[in-house]
Amino acid sequence: MEPKQSELLDVEAIRKDFPILQREFDGTQLVYLDNAATSQTPDQVIDTIADYYRETNANVHRGLHQLSQEASIAYENAHDRVAEFIGAEGREEVVFTKNATESMNTVAYAWGLAELGPGDEIVMTEMEHHAALVTWQQIAKKTGAEVKYIPVDEEGYLDMDAARELITDDTEMVSVVHVSNTLGTINPVSELADIAHDHDSLIFVDGAQSVPHMPVDVQDIDADFFAFSGHKMLGPTGIGVLYGKEHLLEEMQPYLYGGMMISKVTFEDSTWHELPWKFEAGTPVISQGIALAEACDYLDDIGMENVEHHGERLAEYAYDQLSEFEGIQILGPPGDDRAALVSFNLGSVHAHDTSEILNDFAVAVRAGDHCTQPLHDKLGIAASARASFYIYNTKAEVDKLVEALEETEALFA
Ligand code: 7TS
Numbered sequence: 001m002e003p004k005q006s007e008l009l010d011v012e013a014i015r016k017d018f019p020i021l022q023r024e025f026d027g028t029q030l031v032y033l034d035n036a037a038t039s040q041t042p043d044q045v046i047d048t049i050a051d052y053y054r055e056t057n058a059n060v061h062r063g064l065h066q067l068s069q070e071a072s073i074a075y076e077n078a079h080d081r082v083a084e085f086i087g088a089e090g091r092e093e094v095v096f097t098k099n100a101t102e103s104m105n106t107v108a109y110a111w112g113l114a115e116l117g118p119g120d121e122i123v124m125t126e127m128e129h130h131a132a133l134v135t136w137q138q139i140a141k142k143t144g145a146e147v148k149y150i151p152v153d154e155e156g157y158l159d160m161d162a163a164r165e166l167i168t169d170d171t172e173m174v175s176v177v178h179v180s181n182t183l184g185t186i187n188p189v190s191e192l193a194d195i196a197h198d199h200d201s202l203i204f205v206d207g208a209q210s211v212p213h214m215p216v217d218v219q220d221i222d223a224d225f226f227a228f229s230g231h232k233m234l235g236p237t238g239i240g241v242l243y244g245k246e247h248l249l250e251e252m253q254p255y256l257y258g259g260m261m262i263s264k265v266t267f268e269d270s271t272w273h274e275l276p277w278k279f280e281a282g283t284p285v286i287s288q289g290i291a292l293a294e295a296c297d298y299l300d301d302i303g304m305e306n307v308e309h310h311g312e313r314l315a316e317y318a319y320d321q322l323s324e325f326e327g328i329q330i331l332g333p334p335g336d337d338r339a340a341l342v343s344f345n346l347g348s349v350h351a352h353d354t355s356e357i358l359n360d361f362a363v364a365v366r367a368g369d370h371c372t373q374p375l376h377d378k379l380g381i382a383a384s385a386r387a388s389f390y391i392y393n394t395k396a397e398v399d400k401l402v403e404a405l406e407e408t409e410a411l412f413a
Contacts, residue, residue: 008395009302009310015392017042017298028362031397036181036209036341036388037366038231045234048294052287060286061260061277074290079276081293085300086207086226087217088243092275095242095249096289100208101131103227103242104175106279107204108139110255111225111248112173118144120172123201125150125158125187126378127180130371132206136175145172152375156183156332164195171201178210179339182372182384183332184315186210186339193222202248208232212390213311213340215304218243230288235295239288242279249275256281307391311340314389318342318398325409331384341388343370346405349412351383357411358385361404 015021018040023030032040052074058067060075079091088094097103116122122136126149140147150163167174174196178189189205196203202224210216212233218226223243230239244252254261254272258281263271272278299307319335319342322328327347332338346354355367367385369376376382387401 008313009306009391011392011394014302017044018392019043021392025362031361031363031400033387033389033393033397033401034364034366035390035393036232036370036386038237039212039234039390040392041236042234042295042298044298045236045291045294048291049236049287052290057287059283071286075284075286078289078293081296082241082289085296086211086241086243087219089219089246092246093243093249095244095276095279096285096292097240097242097279098238098285099231099240100206100227100229101135101240103225103240104131104135104204104206106242106255107225107227107244108135110252110279111202112136112139112145113143114253116140116143116145116172119170120145121148121168121170122146122173122175123148123150123163123166123171123196124175125177126152127156127158127183127185127187127372127375128175128177129181129206129208130373131208132175132177132204133374136173150176152183152185152378155334156180156185158185158187160188160191163192167192167195167199167201169199171196171199173202173204175204175206177206177208178216179207179213180332180372181209181341182343182370182375182386184338184341184343185333186214186337189223190221193224197222209339209341212299212307214308224248230292230295233292233295234298235292236288239285239292241292246275249279254278254281258282260284302391310391311389312338314393314395314398315340315342317395318387318389318401321398321402322405325405329381329384331379340390341386343384343386345381345384346408347412349408351385353412354385354405354408357408358401358404361400361407363401363404365401 056070058071060072079094083094148166151159193203204225205223207228211228226243231237261281263273316335329345331343351367365387
């Protein structure tokens with residue numbers, strides 16, 4: 001079904017905030033469809049970073065001087081803002097990290113190494129991003145725990161019957177991706193949380209592709225841990241978030257040691273600072289955190305329901321248009337039940353060739369395994385091309401993608 005532009009966001013106004021979208025390559029305007037890799041940054045967020053360095057830059061929690069106090073307050077408030085954005089109880093539950101990957105490693109090392117051992121099981125899905133898959137796989141090797149995978153069915157959905165069998169009283173951690181960055185599947189994470197909790201297991205949700213695109217409430221989901229990155233939601237690179245239930249973070253030992261994360265240090269021993277600072281060793285991600293709070297404001301001004309609707313309708317339109325190509329393989333669920341991305345292979349054309357030719361038309365998509373190699377292996381393909389959308393993309397840009405694909409098809413005919 002073709003969405004009317006009026007049903008979507010006021011993209012023309014939004015695009016004015018993103019100067020990079022005006023870039024041209026050999027006289028052709030950029031069509032940026034690689035948002036699942038990283039989103040573009042609005043002036044409001046860029047200005048927040050520049051203003052911070054122009055007016056407020058100081059190290060936090062150290063100085064009693066005015067600048068340091070202002071920087072500290074802004075940095076602490078950024079935790080409150082992010083907590084509000086994801087429905088956490090408060091700043092105690094929001095740890096700033098470098099990216100979603102570091103958030104996962106924090107839990108894997110701080111909780112996993114201490115709690116897991118032979119006989120314990122970690123249940124993941126076949127559609128996990130390497131950030132979770134490789135991390136838990138390696139922690140399992142270190143601890144003697146076993147990893148199991150919930151299968152993905154032919155349509156790209158999780159086999160929930162298998163999930164109910166795989167998650168048992170031996171399961172200590174269920175680690176699931178909320179939205180697949182390859183298939184576009186939106187997983188039933190609340191249901192998985194219920195199953196996990198019925199067996200006294202914890203659940204870790206990888207929200208790298210959900211928080212930027214839909215309303216997320218970590219307490220509604222009942223996630224024990226939840227991770228995402230700032231750079232996929234209009235924020236800068238260099239900031240990720242780890243949400244954890246307060247009592248769990250309280251019980252966990254820190255993952256990184258050093259300054260800022262301590263309370264009392266003697267030559268013999270140390271005690272830890274209160275949450276969340278216990279997990280933020282060294283000089284933290286100050287400007288990035290403050291800018292992420294601004295990105296939350298920007299998204300909330302649009303409304304996360306509207307963000308979600310826009311992305312999903314564009315993906316549905318793209319899915320329908322791409323389906324017209326003979327011999328195309330589209331990965332994942334039907335067009336009306338997917339997140340804001342479409343991965344595909346155009347007949348026998350290699351995804352890297354597709355993406356290179358699209359680049360000649362200034363259409364930016366990603367090609368490769370999207371950090372889901374085992375999933376691609378299961379699907380029997382080496383790679384796929386992926387178009388992923390965000391608030392500033394238009395139906396006309398999807399049409400440009402389709403036109404460029406027609407040229408690609410003609411070249412390989
Ligand atoms: N989890 C998912 C589902 C992701 O899509 C990504 C990044 C990550 C975790 C890791 O995020 P990072 O910020 O720590 O790197 N995904 C992609 C992608 O699809 N293309 O480039 C990065």
